[in-house]
Amino acid sequence: MKFKNPALVYAAFAFLISLLVWELTARFSGWSAQVFPGPGPVLISLIELTANGTLIKHSVASLFRVTAGFYLAMVLGIPLGMLLGRNTPLRLLGNPLIHFLRPISPLAWIPLSMLWFGIGDLPAVFLIFLSSFFPLLVATTIAVRSINPIYFQVATNFNFSRFETFSKIMVPATIPSIVTALRLSITIAWLVVVAAEMIAVQSGLGYLILDSRNALRMDYVMVGMVVIGVIGLLLDYIMQQLMKIESTAWGTLGSK
Template identity: 65%
Template sequence: MKSKYLSVLLASTAFSVILILWELLARYSGWSEYVLPKPLKVFVSMWEMTADGTLLRHSVASLFRVTAGFYLAVLFGIPLGIVLGRWKKFHHFLNPVIQFFRPISPLAWIPLSMLWFGIGDKPAIFLIFMSSFFPLVISTTVEVISVRPVFFNVAANFNFSNFEVITKIILPAILPAVITALRIALGIAWVVVVAAEMIAVKSGLGYLILDSRNALRMDYVIAGMIIIGLIGLLLDTAMKRLGRFDFLAWHSIEK
């Protein structure tokens, strides 16, 4: 318990130091408020946008796109990773293709996604899918390959079907590592959606930042950045807590 309070205290201290440095820089750097607004002005602007529903509307739009793209990546990425890790022929067949597309930045797909899907949610969801899909496939494949062969030998002795092997052996063994991969992929997805919204859509936190920059409202820009950071922190904390659940007890078993 003391360790938890100490962590909160240290984190609060770090943010306080950042606020103080921000205030000092805004006061004495010589920059105009149009370039670097003071913290109080930014927080007042955040309150205004919260009161009129602007922040909520754009935050919900961004979260919807992240949720849709991320769920699609989970739906296709984890099963494909299990197949690649469990059956060598599929691994030799598809792994070179996966490794070819994996290094391509999700943002490089922006021109094609706009041509294929037009303007709106679809190109942003596609970019989020592409950013999350490959980390999940790679992580799942590696974890399945690392499962100890003795578990599969036991399953063979009990005449487990492929479905039983996956549900009773593979999934419990890889789940802790997959949770970590989900946490990383979700962070990447949140970064990508902000970039995608600056180009392909007319709503969302990325669009809010771009539109505010065009209007020379740097207080709105920084307010949008703060909300992005807060939501990202909450999402990461939620995924981190998910990894502590009791059903992940297999994590203590050596693979």
């Protein structure tokens, strides 16, 4: 048999297998359905939560926070990375600080961010921002630093203005690595939003999980986990499509 898209068939197969393992474990582990619900009850709860709008509400809330924090990180991190990549004194000044702050988990900022920004969307957005700002900043700096110096020589040889050097050399040269960095950091941002929502807010998928745990509804907890996974998959897929746009793919398109 031949399939149009073998990757999809493999993926479906992998999910089917894990569903089967899940079902079997749930059935023969000896745990009650309250502790370890199988796929069936979770599916029923999924339908129930979708029908009453809870799931949509929480997903939208989470996505909003990720979008806000992620855009903020992009808008600040990428230009700053370009600057640090090109300007050696600034880089020597900024790098130690950046590499000192970078390994501090965004979760460690939870107490401070709650104190500073109160209860609501802001502390969560701030945590998302922190989680993707540093990876984007560092990736952009490295991308600019690794531009072949020949291209800057060409720029001076053809008398490029500063703006032309930026728009005709730095931006196109770094786009492939920046898009890869975006793809990696959106996943980190999505990881962090769930944790952030467990403390400071009354909505979002993280809140749904925490709230369901308090109500001892493990089927709802699992629905939350499933939806997080599905949305993560979608975000990654969107980023992958971004990499296929011709102007971002010059580095990989049939390279010799």
